[in-house]
Amino acid sequence: xxxxxxxxxxxxxxxxxxxxxxxxxxxxxxxxxxxxxxxxxxxxxxxxxxxxxxxxxxxxxxxxxxxxxxxxxxxxxxxxxxxxxxxxxxxxxxxxxxxxxxxxxxxxxxxxxxxxxxxxxxxxxxxxxxxxxxxxxxxxxxxxxxxxxxxxxxxxxxxxxxxxxxxxxxxxxxxxxxxxxxxxxxxxxxxxxxxxxxxxxxxxxxxxxxxxxxxxxxxxxxxx
Ligand SMILES: C[S@@+](CC[C@H](N)C(=O)[O-])C[C@H]1O[C@@H](n2cnc3c(N)ncnc32)[C@H](O)[C@@H]1O
Numbered sequence: 001x002x003x004x005x006x007x008x009x010x011x012x013x014x015x016x017x018x019x020x021x022x023x024x025x026x027x028x029x030x031x032x033x034x035x036x037x038x039x040x041x042x043x044x045x046x047x048x049x050x051x052x053x054x055x056x057x058x059x060x061x062x063x064x065x066x067x068x069x070x071x072x073x074x075x076x077x078x079x080x081x082x083x084x085x086x087x088x089x090x091x092x093x094x095x096x097x098x099x100x101x102x103x104x105x106x107x108x109x110x111x112x113x114x115x116x117x118x119x120x121x122x123x124x125x126x127x128x129x130x131x132x133x134x135x136x137x138x139x140x141x142x143x144x145x146x147x148x149x150x151x152x153x154x155x156x157x158x159x160x161x162x163x164x165x166x167x168x169x170x171x172x173x174x175x176x177x178x179x180x181x182x183x184x185x186x187x188x189x190x191x192x193x194x195x196x197x198x199x200x201x202x203x204x205x206x207x208x209x210x211x212x213x214x215x216x217x218x219x220x221x222x223x224x
Contacts, residue, residue, distance in 0.1 A: 005147075008082060008108045009140045023088035030091050034104045036078060040115045047076030047101045052122035055080070055154075057109040058129050058142065060206055062090025067202040068125075069094075069102045075122070077102045080109035110147060119156040128206040128216075131167040143174045145181070152183040155223035160187070162198070163219040166212025175219060184221040194218055 019027065036046065043053035051074050059065040059079040069077045079102060081087055087106045094102050105112045129142045143163065151161055161184065165171050178184055188194050194217050197203070207216055 005110050005144075006139065008110075009137075017085060019085060019088045023092055026091035026095055027084075027088055030095060031087065031104065031106065034091075034094070034102065036103050036105050036112065037115075040117075043076060043078055043116050043120050046078070046103050050074060050076035050101060052076070052156075053078065053120060054123040054125070055109075055121050056125040056127070058126060059090060060086050060128075060204060062086065062093045064125070064127060064202045064204045065090060065102065066093035066097055066099060068200075069099045070097050071200075073101055075101060078105065078112075079103075080105040080107070080112050082107050109142075110150075113147070113150040113154060116154055118153050119159075121154045122156055122159045124151055124155065124159075124161045126162070127164045127204050128166065128212075129163075129170075131165065131170045131212065133167060133169065138173065141170065141173070143177055145177055148177050148181040148184070152181050152223060155183070157223055159223045161221045161223075163221075164201075164207070164216055166207065166210065166214055166216045168212075168214040168217075171214070171217045171219070178219060178221050181221075183224050185224060187220040187222050193220070 044050065053076045055078045056065045057080050059081045062079060065077060065079040079090060087104065090104065126142065132138060132140045155161060163174050163178065179186060197216065198218055198220060201218065
């Protein structure tokens with residue numbers, strides 16, 4: 001079957017350093033237990049007893065994913081990340097915190113989206129995605145119009161999408177696409193709504209590095 005989207009181009013590398021033995025063991029033993037099904041599935045049914053499902057795309061080292069999952073044991077979390085060292089790090093966080101409400105897709109998030117039914121997610125996070133600042137690389141940015149439309153399809157009415165970046169051009173580029181996405185409405189009412197981290201935000205590892213060219217911007221959109 002041909003893939004509906006261009007192949008994943010990694011801004012960083014997909015595997016950078018040797019995975020430590022303990023994390024390698026978690027990749028062998030825990031990851032197969034937590035991996036989401038390869039066939040179509042309902043994310044609300046993945047974690048027994050959960051009331052809703054949340055998705056984080058590109059979770060990096062998994063710090064935000066694990067912290068949110070610890071705060072909300074009533075929610076079933078799905079994290080998608082192709083970077084192997086990131087997946088190994090997330091498994092360590094999940095294991096250390098004894099989290100039972102996280103499932104993982106260790107690959108391109110775009111392959112996961114079509115497997116889930118309409119209105120099956122309550123929240124989606126895309127935090128500090130790879131900026132691809134050069135104009136000729138903008139087509140590699142994650143939040144293309146077709147992906148934004150899929151995310152809108154997946155959110156339930158009242159569900160929320162959070163996009164954050166510290167690259168001004170990527171913020172403007174994404175804002176344009178999100179504003180043009182049917183079903184999504186920007187929740188901001190005043191500048192502090194996008195300039196200040198939302199009350200429920202957990203600072204990410206990439207965010208801490210301050211590699212971008214502006215202060216972090218948070219775009220929260222609501223599904224009609
Ligand atoms: C700049 S890092 C930010 C990581 C994390 N969100 C943070 O703020 O620390 C962007 C991450 O997105 C991941 N990524 C890139 N393309 C992706 C895709 N198509 N699906 C899922 N993750 C992706 C990369 O592997 C990388 O870990």
